[in-house]
Amino acid sequence: DTIREYRKELEDMSKMALEQMAEFADIFQEELDAYGLSPEDLKNGSRGIGSYFRKIKDGKLTNDVRNATVEKCLGDTKNWATKTSPDYDKILSLASSTLIPLLYDTERARAKHTETVNSCRLSMQHLSKLQLLANIDDEVRELNKENNRFLLSDTNALLHRLIGDGDSSFIFEKIGTSIRNVMIDEFQDTSRMQWSNFKLLLLEGLSQGASSLIVGDVKQSIYRWRNGDWGILNSLNNAIGSFPINARTLNTNRRSESNVIRFNNELFTQAVDYLDSVHSNELGVYCEPLGRAYQDVVQESPRKQEKGYVKVSFLEPDEENDYTEQTLIGLGREVTRLLESGIQANDIAILVRKNKNIPRIADYFDKELQCKIVSDEAFRLDASLAICMMIDALRFLSDKTDTISQAQLILNYQNEVLGLDRNINTLLLPSVNEAGCNTSLLPEEFTNQMNRLRLMPLYELLEELFSIFRLERIENQDAYLFAFFDAVLDYLQSHSSDLDSFIEFWEKTLCRKTIPGGEIEGVRIFSIHKSKGLEFHTVLVPFCDWKLENETYNQLVWCNPPKPPYNNIDMVPVNYSSLMAESVYREDYLHERLQLWEDNLNLLYVAFTRAGKNLIVWRRKGQKGTMSELLSNALPRVAQKTGFQWDQEEPFEQGMLCVSEEESG
Secondary structure, eight states, rough: OOOHHHHHHHHHHHHHHHHHHHHHHHHHHHHHHHHTTTGGGSTGGTTHHHHHHHHHHTTOOSSGGGHHHHHHHHHHHGSEEEOOTTTTHHHHHIIIIIIIHHHHHOOOOEEEEEHHHHHHHHHHHHHHEEEEHHHHHHHHHHHHHHHHHGGGGGGHHHHHHTTTTTTTTHHHHHHHSSEEEEOESSSSGHHHHHHHHHHHHHHHHHHTOOOOOOOOGGOOOOOOGGTOOOHHHHHOSSTTTTTOOOOOOOOSSSSSSSSHHHHHHHHHHHHHHHHHHHHHHHHOOOHHHHHHHHTTTTOOOSSSSSSSEEEEEEOOOSSSHHHHHHHHHHHHHHHHHHHTTTTGGGGGEEEEOOOTTTHHHHHIIIIIOOEEEOOOGGGGGGHHEEEEHHHHHHHHHHHHOHHHHHHHHHHHIIIIIIIIOOOOOHGGGHHHHHBOOOOOEEEEHHTTTHHHTTTTTTHHHHHHHHHTGGGGSSSOOOOHHHHHHHHHHHTTTTTTOHHHHHHHHHTGGGGGOOOOOGGGSSSSEEHHHHTTTEEEEEEEEEEEEEOOSSOOOOEEEOOOOOOOOGGSSSEEEEOOOOGGSTTTTTHHHHHHHHHHHHHHHHHHHHHHHTTEEEEEEEEEOOOBBBBHHHHHHHHHHHHHTTTOOOOOTTTTEHHHHHHHOHHOO
């Protein structure tokens, strides 16, 4: 009922505001009709001031309707008619006496009603979903109450309520001990509620004279979607409660070479200056939170020798290749050059903003370069063909009607083990009968001994299947197989050899087990999020043009409406857009924009600072509102600050390529 009444009230408000604005358009048309004129008779015809009133009539009230034509018509009657118009004098007289005052009145009313209409539209965007979520939440909590269950996600909230009065003794009583010293790592990714809970523990220890340690870097906060709030660390000043903070900045970079460090120092200094200028031009004030977050961005190198290599390429699509194809071609050429220069494949890491780019890159490298790409998925046990064949054999042994596993087993055995490279239709279609696929395409030792195999203990069965299917012929499987058989032994410590139970365990748990990445040879590829905390000899960053603000469409911002009637609901989900700036949600918009700037700048920082020796980047030329625009504005300043002569029509390139041998030499 609350949401229904809320929607009805906002619909009425919006309708009334739009009707009042439409009246101005009607008056405009009536005045023209009274003088025997039409909007087309005015200057610029249908594209002139008549277009403004049509937009008003259609309910388009955003600030962009006040364009250059409107400004000119507000300023001078001569801008209402062309000198060659037969009605020139009539139009100027009407503009002076009626139309200009009407335009002023319309603009004053629009400024007032824009906020109302936008606020109503934004507030009503997700009311149906909000009501559904509320009903689901009520139902889940009722079911949990009936079954005496508790949502794990509510743990922080429960603890927060229990210690809300500041009594830390409750925690120590429940855990059966006291805590004097606390260390919190990766503090920049702590949520507000977690910090509220942790803070009591810190204060308790500090009150007893003990020290605690908080470790974090605001510039590496990239998990806001997990409720991490970089603003907590950014706002810690000189004290927690009444206890002083001894802040120390670790400004020596032992990961990267001097040229890479110098480049990142200047780049991010200039990037923050550029974003601050955008903020200042719009709001007239310095973007203090962003400046504070990057105030310690400059790092020093302990190395005396000037080494390291940086290259930033700017790509434009042409008639033959679009931007994605251009990037893949450039990436392929660069990797080929690196390998030929003496850099090992294992020393090269490709970092991407979006996971969807990983299959594209891997497919291109496989087909065009015959170069192995190793991704996160490649470390999983289910990426091993040998293991998957053994699992398919177990499935078929467990259920002879499982023709899908049987068919997959036939395909892999014929093509991957025997190397016959036979077409799927050639293998399966002529052989299909009422009993399924033709088992003659599988090893005789398997098909003739299925009853005996079913009775074998699980570990011995897997060893037998490995031998029967001659899986040793499949290359690069050792690391997976060692990890798999170790995991099977661990499983059998507390489980029986029942096939169905093991297959279920594989599907739910074991298939996701990973092996150490160093066991696989090839060029690494990670998302930037997965690369955090890692170090690579050579880092390649393709598609470095993600949006500075709204990277995902329909991104929700949960807002607390500041005034009635919008605050009749405590929290309202709103789609992030510039429309928020012309509504009651303006402060939420400005806050979210700053958060997005920090999020995406931090992603760039994490990606660029993974590089130890070489950093190579590709971005699209002329992409506004993206990292590409940020780089376009920052790189000329970087070149100027470092005294580097750079022709902006060419790639930005500094230093000499460092090969793998130099690292060990």
